Amino acid sequence: MSALQLLWYKRDLRIADHAPLAGATAAGPVLAVYVHEPEQQHAADRDRRHECVLRDALDELQTALHARGGQLLELHGALPDVFATLHAVLPFTAIWAHEETGNATSYARDRRVRAWAKQAGITMRELPSNGVVRRLASRDGWADTWQQRMRARIVPTPNRILTPPASVTDAAWHALPADLRWAAAPVVAPTWADWQRGGETRAHELLQSFLSARGQDYRRAMSSPNEAPASCSRISTALAFGTLSVRQAYQAARRRARELRDENDGRRELDAAQWTQSLVSFASRLHWHCHFIQKLEDEPRLxxxxxxxxxxxxxxxxxxxxxxxxxxxxxxxxxxxxxxxxxxxxxxxxxxxxxxxxxxxxxxxxxxxxxxxxxxxxxxxxxxxxxxxxxxxxxxxxxxxxxxxxxxxxxxxxxxxxxxxxxxxxxxxxxxxxxxxxxxxxxxxxxxxxxxxxxxxxxxxxxxxxxxxxxxxxxxxxxxxxxxxxxxxxxxxxxxxxxxxxxxxxxxxxx
CATH class of the missing domain: 1.10.579.10 (DNA Cyclobutane Dipyrimidine Photolyase, subunit A, domain 3)
Structure with a gap:
């Protein structure tokens, strides 16, 4: 069996259009890991509502990976200490992850993980997850790079994920210190109106309902506090937790625009024009999404x-x-x-x-x-x-x-x-x-x-x-x-x- 690949999930909780998942699967047996970090959980920008969405996403991710032969290990603790302990009981040769532009805490954590991996002789493979460019030398040409990434092929989802034998992973799990083994406690989602749930399925349902019906009046209604909740895409939470990629949303909008051009028979010309305007505005918001994240990527001090x-x-x-x-x-x-x-x-x-x-x-x-x-x-x-x-x-x-x-x-x-x-x-x-x-x-x-x-x-x-x-x-x-x-x-x-x-x-x- 090939050397074990560690797939590190962060804010990219999906299986579709996921380059690290595809790369790790092609390289060898995969162990997917999500680490609940106390430093993040108790940060000034974190709330219980985020934990609820996270729990939704992790539960669905676990099911999706399991259906393809994979598994998701949920651990708890500080990084890179958690990885060092895991590596001692279940050695891996590479860490696969998406590049992430997060808060100062996650920025410092990523630097620590990279330094530890280098010292331990473990290959660190971080791949782009959106239109944000790491180590960008100049903003000149950035928009062209964004377009290239958005129009690139959606990364295929592996049909089968090879994992270590269950006996091996079970033994490693029990060999870990008890405080590192995350036991997911039930999270009671608030009964608040318009609560936004997490998960990959929900993300695609929201995108589809927006592109097929809700979004027709998006351009006009997006500013209204009364109309916007229904007329806006509502995929922002999915993008924030990575249950949907920006590229998936962009390409879905382009497909919808092509459908409108093909279906337009003159009788629905006004509807088609309204839809086109809304889709153009939606695509520009996706561009805007990465444009502003790029600023923090370039200067985390902001x-x-x-x-x-x-x-x-x-x-x-x-x-x-x-x-x-x-x-x-x-x-x-x-x-x-x-x-x-x-x-x-x-x-x-x-x-x-x-x-x-x-x-x-x-x-x-x-x-x-x-x-x-x-x-x-x-x-x-x-x-x-x-x-x-x-x-x-x-x-x-x-x-x-x-x-x-x-x-x-x-x-x-x-x-x-x-x-x-x-x-x-x-x-x-x-x-x-x-x-x-x-x-x-x-x-x-x-x-x-x-x-x-x-x-x-x-x-x-x-x-x-x-x-x-x-x-x-x-x-x-x-x-x-x-x-x-x-x-x-x-x-x-x-x-x-x-x-x-x-x-x-x-x-x-x-x-």
Whole structure:
């Protein structure tokens, strides 16, 4: 029998389009391993909702591997210590894994594993998992590389996975220290509305329902907190946990576009045009997905440091606790902001525009540093993806130096995207009796009306924690001045050279 290959699963919990699985299977008998790492489990960006999705995915992965003759060993402990102990009882000659752009903890862990493997004489094979390019020298040409990867052949799923005899793996399992052997305790999934479950089957069901029916109005409805939950693809959690690859989603969208062209007989021309627009927007979001992860891949420090040092000290290093708690708890006195935060805490999901708005509000209106608000959102987003999350936190806080400062007006957003107040009434029920007009700025509701509806502003629902016009003007003037200084000092150019999309000149993006 050939030498044993260790297949290390991380955030790539699938069997389809999985290059390490295919490579390990071709090289010899395979032992698939997932390690539950205490350092990750107790990190500031981890929540029980993530554990629920993980459990779903691992259970299905175990079944899928077993059906092909494989098995998944779940271990517990710090890496590379777990691998060293496993290697002592069941020697392996190579570790196969996907490249991963994770948080600072996983970044340091991967470096430790690579160093240990080199010292132990074990081959380490890390393969690309999406459009992110490791050790990228320049952003020039990155978009072409992304297209090449997305259009490359889907990696075939092995029909049969050779594994060591059960007697060997059983003996090795029992030879491991008890604290390394993970015993999966039942995870009770919350009964929250719109709960997002994990697993490869669920991922493909969501993608298929989006491309066949739900996504027709995607381009228009994606910004609405009422319509987006059904009209968006909802595959973001699957992408974050790797139960679906970006390439699978991209190629499925291209197939759907070809079907529409072939099926169009003139009678459904408008429907086909609407679908085409939505599919183009969806594909651009997949590109955007990797574009932002690439930023963190290139500079892992962006999880906890500003793009440019000129933004250091712009906001207080210690947050205003009252403001932070009011924002977190949905008690700011701004109905749409509060509805979004309450909804997110329960469902684990918000459409992108609402995500941008709540981050913008925290950063500009409340003048909170993204390093205090970002971890809260990371724990609540079921689809938390470090590369997207931390770079977006900075972008929506205005600390990149190269992106246009965009301060969302929560009143305007409510008028445009929740005009009838359905979303606010659902998540801020204390305001439900107010008229649509009063629902946008309830503090302007006449006192008699407040008394008649049983919602006294300042008692049943808070008055605005800050004055919109004053906070807006202060943030606008302060951030524009700093951004201009970043351009003049050359720091903005340095950020652009490293991270810019290259689609438009720097001057056009920041003026």
């Amino acid at each position: 999880e906890y440091e500003h793009y440019a040092a000129i933004f250091d000290g712009v906001r207080p290093s210690e947050p205003d606790v009252e403001r932070l708690q009011a924002w977190r708890d949905g008690q700011t006195g701004y109905p749409l902001v509060d509805a979004c935060m309450r909804s997110l805490r329960v469902t684990g999901w918000l459409t992108f525009r609402m995500r941008a708005m709540v981050m913008s509000f925290a950063s500009y209106h409340l003048w909170l540093d993204w390093r205090h608000t970002g971890p809260i959102l990371a724990r609540w987003f079921t689809d938390y993806e470090p590369g997207i999350h931390w770079t977006q936190c900075q972008m929506q806080s205005g600390t990149t130096g190269i992106n246009t400062i965009r301060i969302y007006n929560p009143y305007k957003q409510a008028e445009e995207h929740d005009a009838a107040g359905a979303f606010v009434r659902r998540w801020v029920p204390e305001l439900s009796a107010l008229s649509d007009a009063d629902l946008v700025r309830p503090e302007h509701t006449p006192l008699m009306m407040q008394q008649m509806t049983g919602c006294i502003i300042g008692r049943e629902y808070p008055a605005p924690i800050v004055h919109h016009e004053t906070a807006y003007a202060f943030a606008r003037d302060r951030m524009h001045a700093i951004t201009l200084a970043a351009q003049r000092s050359g720091s903005a150019q340095r950020v652009y050279d490293r991270h810019g999309s290259r689609r438009t000149p720097l001057s056009a993006r920041t003026r």
